[in-house]
Amino acid sequence: xxxxxxxxxxxxxxxxxxxxxxxxxxxxxxxxxxxxxxxxxxxxxxxxxxxxxxxxxxxxxxxxxxxxxxxxxxxxxxxxxxxxxxxxxxxxxxxxxxxxxxxxxxxxxxxxxxxxxxxxxxxxxxxxxxxxxxxxxxxxxxxxxxxxxxxxxxxxxxxxxxxxxxxxxxxxxxxxxxxxxxxxxxxxxxxxxxxxxxxxxxxxxxxxxxxxxxxxxxx
Amino acid sequence: xxxxxxxxxxxxxxxxxxxxxxxxxxxxxxxxxxxxxxxxxxxxxxxxxxxxxxxxxxxxxxxxxxxxxxxxxxxxxxxxxxxxxxxxxxxxxxxxxxxxxxxxxxxxxxxxxxxxxxxxxxxxxxxxxxxxxxxxxxxxxxxxxxxxxxxxxxxxxxxxxxxxxxxxxxxxxxxxxxxxxxxxxxxxxxxxxxxxxxxxxxxxxxxxxxxxxxxxxxx
Numbered sequence: 001x002x003x004x005x006x007x008x009x010x011x012x013x014x015x016x017x018x019x020x021x022x023x024x025x026x027x028x029x030x031x032x033x034x035x036x037x038x039x040x041x042x043x044x045x046x047x048x049x050x051x052x053x054x055x056x057x058x059x060x061x062x063x064x065x066x067x068x069x070x071x072x073x074x075x076x077x078x079x080x081x082x083x084x085x086x087x088x089x090x091x092x093x094x095x096x097x098x099x100x101x102x103x104x105x106x107x108x109x110x111x112x113x114x115x116x117x118x119x120x121x122x123x124x125x126x127x128x129x130x131x132x133x134x135x136x137x138x139x140x141x142x143x144x145x146x147x148x149x150x151x152x153x154x155x156x157x158x159x160x161x162x163x164x165x166x167x168x169x170x171x172x173x174x175x176x177x178x179x180x181x182x183x184x185x186x187x188x189x190x191x192x193x194x195x196x197x198x199x200x201x202x203x204x205x206x207x208x209x210x211x212x213x214x215x216x217x218x219x
Numbered sequence: 220x221x222x223x224x225x226x227x228x229x230x231x232x233x234x235x236x237x238x239x240x241x242x243x244x245x246x247x248x249x250x251x252x253x254x255x256x257x258x259x260x261x262x263x264x265x266x267x268x269x270x271x272x273x274x275x276x277x278x279x280x281x282x283x284x285x286x287x288x289x290x291x292x293x294x295x296x297x298x299x300x301x302x303x304x305x306x307x308x309x310x311x312x313x314x315x316x317x318x319x320x321x322x323x324x325x326x327x328x329x330x331x332x333x334x335x336x337x338x339x340x341x342x343x344x345x346x347x348x349x350x351x352x353x354x355x356x357x358x359x360x361x362x363x364x365x366x367x368x369x370x371x372x373x374x375x376x377x378x379x380x381x382x383x384x385x386x387x388x389x390x391x392x393x394x395x396x397x398x399x400x401x402x403x404x405x406x407x408x409x410x411x412x413x414x415x416x417x418x419x420x421x422x423x424x425x426x427x428x429x430x431x432x433x434x435x436x437x438x
Contacts, residue, residue: 016239026334045389145396155385155392163378166371167234170264171376177364181400
C-alpha cells in the first residue's frame with residue numbers, strides 16, 4: 001500500500017467515524033457538525049470550492065476584501081419595516097433564540113469561506129424561505145450544496161439527514177426528499193449568493209432580493 | 220432500558236453496520252445490497268408499504284393474484300419492433316448482460332413485494348429512461364422511493380449513494396443530486412407502477428406507456 005493510499009484510507013476511516021457520530025447526535029448538535037466538517041473538508045475540495053466561487057465578481061470581491069457583516073444590532077434591525085431583510089433576519093434570530101456569531105481570526109481563504117458561510121447562514125435561511133425545522137435545514141443545505149457545487153460536507157450532511165430519517169423518522173422521509181429536491185433546484189437557479197454584502201441591504205425588501213438574485217420559491 | 224428500546228438499539232446498530240458494509244462495497248454488489256435490505260426492512264415499514272400499495276387497484280390485483288412475469292424469452296422479445304417495451308427491455312438486458320431472475324417461493328405479501336420489485340426492476344429502468352450508470356440507478360432508486368413512500372431501504376440507498384459520492388467521487392455529486400431530484404419528482408408525478416402486468420404489454424410502445432402512466436421525462 002502506498003503512503004498516499006494509506007493516508008486516503010485513514011481519512012476515509014475518520015470521515016466514517018465522524019459520520020456515525022453525527023448520525024447518532026440530535027439535529028443541530030454543533031460540536032458533532034463541527035467535528036464532521038473538519039473531518040470531511042479536505043484542502044483539495046475546499047480549494048475547488050474557492051476557485052469556483054472566485055469566478056463570480058461578488059464572491060471574488062468578498063474574498064479579496066474578507067468582507068464580514070461587522071456588528072449586527074438585532075434590536076435595531078427589528079425596528080425596520082416588516083418585509084425588509086433586517087426585520088426578517090432579526091425576527092428569525094429572535095424566534096430561534098440565536099445570536100450573531102463572533103468573528104475568529106481569518107487566516108486564509110478557507111477560514112474565510114467557512115466563516116462567511118456560517119455567519120450568513122441565517123440570512124440564507126431568510127432569503128430562501130427555509131425555516132429551522134429538519135425539512136427547512138435540509139432545503140437550505142441542499143441549496144448550499146448546489147451553490148458551492150464541490151462541498152463534500154454539504155452532500156454528506158444531506159446523506160446524514162436522509163439516513164437518519166430513514167432509520168429514525170420514516171414518516172418524515174418524503175418531506176425530506178421534497179426539501180432536498182426543492183433546495184437543489186432553487187440553489188442551481190439562483191445567482192451565487194456567496195459574498196453578498198447583506199449588511200448594506202437591511203432596508204431592502206426580502207421579496208425584492210429574491211427577485212434580484214433569482215431565488216425562486218418552489219415549495 | 221426497556222426490552223423494546225433494547226431491540227430497537229440492536230436493530231439500529233445492525234443497520235449501521237450493514238450501511239458501512241454497503242458503503243465500502245463496489246456499486247451493484249448484490250450480496251451487500253441484499254444484506255442491507257434484510258437489515259433495514261422491518262416488518263412494520265413493509266406493512267405500511269403494502270397497505271399504501273393496496274389502495275391502488277393495479278397493485279391490489281397483483282397482490283391478490285401474486286402476479287409474476289412468468290417465463291421471459293429475451294430472444295423472442297428482441298424480434299419485436301424498435302420502440303416496443305419488449306424490444307427495449309430485451310435490449311437493456313442484453314446490453315447489461317442481465318438475465319431474468321428465478322422465482323422463489325412466495326410465502327406472503329412481503330416476499331411478493333420484494334420479488335415483484337426485483338423482477339420488474341429492469342422494466343422500470345426502461346420505462347423511466349434510466350440507464351445503469353450510478354446516476355441512472357440513483358434516478359430509479361429515487362423514483363422507487365417516491366412510489367413506495369415508506370421504504371426505509373430506498374431512502375437509505377439514496378443516502379448511501381450520496382455519501383459514497385461525497386467521499387469517493389466528489390465530481391459526480393452534482394449529477395447524483397440531479398438524478399435524485401429528478402427521480403423523486405418523476406416518481407411522485409407518475410401513476411403507481413407496482414403490479415402492472417408488463418408481460419401483456421411487450422408489444423406496446425414505451426412512449427405510449429409513459430404517456431399512459433404519466434412517466435414524464437425530466438432530464
